[in-house]
Amino acid sequence: MPERSRHDQEFLDLPPEELNTEHLDNQVQKAQEQLLSLKRQQDQIERQKRELEELSRRQEQLHGGKTEMQEKFTRALVVLERETYDAQKRVELLHGIQETFTGHLHYLESINPKAWDGVDMNKELNRAISAVDDARSEYSKALPRISPTTDTDSGMDPVAMSAGYQMDYATGQEKGFNYWLKAGFAFTLPLFAIGLVLVFLLFALLSS
DSSP: OHHHHHHHHHHHHSOGGGSSHHHHHHHHHHHHHHHHHHHHHHHHHHHHHHHHHHHHHHHHHHHHHHHHHHHHHHHHHHHHHHHHHHHHHHHHHHHHHHHHHHHHHHHHHHOOGGGGTTSOHHHHHHHHHHHHHHHHHHHHHHHHHHSTTSOGGGSOOHHHHHHTHHHHHHHHHHOSHHHHHHHHHHHHHHHHHHHHHHHHHHHHHHHO
16 A cells, blocks of 8 residues: 555656656556566466476486386396306206216116126126116106106106106006097097987977
8 A cells, every 4th residue: 555655646746748648658558568577477487487396306206216226126136146046056966967867878878788798797787787776876866856846756757758758658558448448438428419319309399
């Protein structure tokens, strides 16, 4: 109120020649220009505010993403280091087993009873049997280390199964008379059922 009263007082103190329409129009135009200038300043301030808020949001996004990925990579590197160490130890173990198996295989392949003529047959035979027993013992001892998750107590050889030997052998053992009898019964059962249905339908038609 004091500001308006002072403005009104200044307006009333103007000389009569200045109290014309042109002067009033100029005052109105100046006021409008001031309002437009203030509006532009307000828009600029609001735009700067939005830009600052967006920058702040993106900085928080950067900080959160950076922290998250640093933690994930740190944990992953620890796991990878442990897995790499375990894998290297397993490779060394398997490499040693491979060398042992290769040595046993080469020795077993070199055993030739036909070449024992003129030597102590009993001694050579005992040596060969001992080599076979050692090879069997080494194989049984190494088998759980090759396939540590396989139940070796079941009597199934996981190494042979992986090569298809045990599967083929077991299949061949089961395909006897009983196997084919059951298979033939299973094959003819659907045909027998269809025949019974047809007989019942025919009987129903004749009865009607």
